[in-house]
Amino acid sequence: xxxxxxxxxGMTPFGQLWDxxxxxxxxxxxxxxxxxxxxxxxDVGVLYGGTMSSGLFxxxxxxxxxFADHSGFDHIPSVRVEAACASGGLxxxxxxxxxxxxxxDIAVVGGVEKMTDLGIYPVTKVLSTAADAERESSLGVxxxxxxxxxxxxxxxxxxxxxxxxxxxxVKNHAHxxxxxxxxxxxxxxxxxxxxxxxxxxxxxxxxxxxxxDGGAALVLADEKTARSQSDTPVWIAxxxxxxxxxxxxxxxxxxxxxxxxxxARDAFRQAGLSPKDIGMAELHDCFTIAELLAxxxxxxxxxxxxxxxxxxxxxxxxxSLPINPSGGLKAKGHxxxxxxxxxxxxxxxxxxxxxxxxxxxAEIALTQNVGGSGGTAVVHIFRR
Amino acid sequence: MAVPKxxxxxxxxxxxxxxxxxxxxxxxxxxxxxxxxxxxxxKPHRFRGKGTVETFTIIRTPxxxxxxxxxxxxxxSIPYVMGIIRLEExxxxxxxxxxxxxxxxxxxxxxxxxxxxxLEKGPKGVIQYGYKFRPV
Numbered sequence: 001x002x003x004x005x006x007x008x009x010g011m012t013p014f015g016q017l018w019d020x021x022x023x024x025x026x027x028x029x030x031x032x033x034x035x036x037x038x039x040x041x042x043d044v045g046v047l048y049g050g051t052m053s054s055g056l057f058x059x060x061x062x063x064x065x066x067f068a069d070h071s072g073f074d075h076i077p078s079v080r081v082e083a084a085c086a087s088g089g090l091x092x093x094x095x096x097x098x099x100x101x102x103x104x105d106i107a108v109v110g111g112v113e114k115m116t117d118l119g120i121y122p123v124t125k126v127l128s129t130a131a132d133a134e135r136e137s138s139l140g141v142x143x144x145x146x147x148x149x150x151x152x153x154x155x156x157x158x159x160x161x162x163x164x165x166x167x168x169x170v171k172n173h174a175h176x177x178x179x180x181x182x183x184x185x186x187x188x189x190x191x192x193x194x195x196x197x198x199x200x201x202x203x204x205x206x207x208x209x210x211x212x213d214g215g216a217a218l219v220l221a222d223e224k225t226a227r228s229q230s231d232t233p234v235w236i237a238x239x240x241x242x243x244x245x246x247x248x249x250x251x252x253x254x255x256x257x258x259x260x261x262x263x264a265r266d267a268f269r270q271a272g273l274s275p276k277d278i279g280m281a282e283l284h285d286c287f288t289i290a291e292l293l294a295x296x297x298x299x300x301x302x303x304x305x306x307x308x309x310x311x312x313x314x315x316x317x318x319x320s321l322p323i324n325p326s327g328g329l330k331a332k333g334h335x336x337x338x339x340x341x342x343x344x345x346x347x348x349x350x351x352x353x354x355x356x357x358x359x360x361x362a363e364i365a366l367t368q369n370v371g372g373s374g375g376t377a378v379v380h381i382f383r384r
Numbered sequence: 385m386a387v388p389k390x391x392x393x394x395x396x397x398x399x400x401x402x403x404x405x406x407x408x409x410x411x412x413x414x415x416x417x418x419x420x421x422x423x424x425x426x427k428p429h430r431f432r433g434k435g436t437v438e439t440f441t442i443i444r445t446p447x448x449x450x451x452x453x454x455x456x457x458x459x460x461s462i463p464y465v466m467g468i469i470r471l472e473e474x475x476x477x478x479x480x481x482x483x484x485x486x487x488x489x490x491x492x493x494x495x496x497x498x499x500x501x502x503l504e505k506g507p508k509g510v511i512q513y514g515y516k517f518r519p520v
Contacts, residue, residue, distance in 0.1 A: 125447040134393065135413055136478050137447065139502065139514070140458035141466040148441035149468055156439070156491050201442040201486075249468045249476040254439065 001100040005226035005233035006382070008037025008219030009345040014333030015183040017213040022058045022114035023070050025215035029338075030071050030110050037219035038229060044219075045104030047071070047078040050091030050111040051337035056126040058114050067110070084130035085286060087111060088216070088340025089369025089378035093239050095220050105225050110217035111342070113335035123211050127336075130372035132247040144208055144287065146248050146373045148200035151289035154255055155202065158304035160292065162202050166193035167310045168288035169206050169330050175317060176327025178357035181342075183212055183333030207288040212333035216341035218348075234348045237364070238271030238381035240264060246375040257374030260297040264368070267379040275299040278321065278381070279362025280350055282343035284370040285328040291315075294368050295323070298379075322360045325350065340369035340378060347382045390512050395428070397514030400497060402475065404429035412475040431471050433497025435517070438476065440467035442486045454509070457501045465489050469517055483518035494520040 010032025012025050026049065034041065047067050055061045064078040081091040088111030095109035115123055124144075128137035131146060141149075154160045170190055176182035193206040226233040242262035245251050251258070268274055275298060283298075285291035292306035300321060301309045309315060315323035326332045326346035329339055347365035349355040369378045395401035395414075402412030404427050409420035412431055417424055443466055446459035458464045458480050465481040467489070481489055482500065495517040503512035 120445070121447060121449045121452070124445060128447050138456065139466070139478060140443065140446070140456050140464065140480050141441075141478055142443055142445065142447050144445070145441045145443050145466050149439040149466075152441060152491070153439040197444075198442070199445045201444075203441075247478065249478050254468070 002102060003223040003235060004096050004099045004220055005223065005230065005235050006218050006344065006348050007221045007226050007230040007233055008033045008039070009348050010036055011181055011216035011342055011345055012214050013181050014212050014214035014335060014338070014342070016116045018116060020213060022054060022060060022112060023066055025114060025213060026067055026110055026112040027070050029112065029215035029217040030067070030108055033108060033217040033219050039106065039219065041073060043106050044073065044076060044108050046076060046095070046098055046107045047073065048081060048091045048095040048098070048107060048109040049078070050081045050087030050089070050340060051113055052082060052084050052087050053126050053129065054114070056129065057118060083376040084371035085284070085336045086340060086369045086371030086376040086378050087337040089343070089367065089380070090241065090340070090376065092218065092340060092344055092380065093241050093378050096236050096239050099220050099222050105222045107220045108217060109220060109341065110215060111338040111340055112215040113337040114213050115211045115335060116213050135247055142200060144203055145200040147287040147289055148203040149248065150254060150293065151202050151287070154289060154292065157255065158307065160307035162194065163190055164307035164311050165207055165288040165292070166190045168285060168291045169193050171310065171316055172285060172324050172328040172330040175325050175358060176331035179327050179332055182327045182331055183210055184327070184331045203287055203289070209286045209329040209334035212335040214333055214335035214338045216338040216345055218341060218344055232352045234351045234382050234384060236380060237383045238267035238269070238273070240266030240270070240379045241377070242266070243376055244374045246372060248373045255293060257293065257297055257370065257377055259374050259377035260294060260368060260370065260379065263377045263379040264298050267381050271381040273364065273381060277364055278366045279364050280322040280325055280360045281366040281368065282326060282328070282346050283323055283368045284339070285324060285330050286334060286370070288330070290370065291323065291328070298366070298368060317358060317360055322362070325355065325358045325360055340367070343367040343369060344380065344382070351382060351384050387510060390510050397502070397512070398499065400431040400433050400515060402429050402431055403427065410473050410475055412471065412477055431473055435469040435471040435495055437467045437481065437489065437491055437493040437495055438470050439491060440465055440481060440489055454506055455504050457503060467517070469495055480516045481518065482516045496520050
């Protein structure tokens, strides 16, 4: 396997972008990444794109062809990747494997989702397709409901509090204030989270990531190309991908996503690193409880200790391990297919020192992107 | 509306019919491959329908419009309780917990199978029935 670096990044703002179409978001992100890399269209060998459900959100499938066509590429191969909310992270991994294998020297990999063309019930319905349709969602459990059941169990087993969950949202909003691409650039308080409308007890509206539109893209290159094209390549030091049962109820321990545990094991092993080497991480905080579970599954804290880790401020920028300096899915926004790519973009900006007031000074970054309630997880480790 | 989609689920949804492997491993819903020993050719196994609530939530935003024509029936009675139940025989399942006030449900509650309406597909469409659970 060849070494692979990220040499260009680009993204649209995340938010309720009513004047933007699915494909325009994808094309804008890709064009910005190509410009950032200082390459041209003819240098690109292959495209990869992650989107969860363009068919149900936008009535459009066959996006692989559409990405290439509307971006102005002449007949190059293009692949669409789907793994629910991990579609972006998995597209990155597949593009990484492609370039590492020697099949192509330069890949553009993007992620996109256009969610706000649907109302609240249809959006909730589409998101619930990430669960087991016959044994979870069609019986009446929503996607927030599945994470709510994890939250209740964590509170029951470890005495985690609803306030500690709220502190995850408060932290990520505080980080997003300094992110020009974030959907919510404003502070919130624990009282506001606690007082927000309940969606699936114990989770409230402000425990949940929003419904968002947005696109994000990266340019990957093999070592030789990367060194000749870029003064600031960010290397993919480790890449891991694993699965778990699609239904939460089939897991022996419903407070651990084995997909995350095994994806992280493989990524750390490849990188020759351990959790204590990580300087910052972008974790999949689709709901506040998900950030707590990720901290434990990735080995950053002991089982049951994630709530107090957040409460002590250790996950803030300036803390011992900044988590979601971008604002995370919670405050940056969560256009599902784009989120895994946007996590990588934040890592690149942090390692380049280009994250402005969000700069953490980290030299090694980790991303964790989850599909569904943990049926898929993708973990990447990046370094300068 | 294609009826077979509902018809083929009747054994699992009406009778809690899962599968049992020669190695003794039980599964619900039925599986093609044994989750323990990976053998095929599993046989049907009917669960007794008694269990314990391991975790639950109170759903306040459903996936179908309570005023709409195609409706998951729980959406009619917002808020409603969904739980993960450990059957006495071992496997777990996700189901609505009925005949209890949401604020009274607790982890560890004993529950039993009841047969209820799950889904209505418009005034002329299929009505789907299946399992829910109630406190013992």
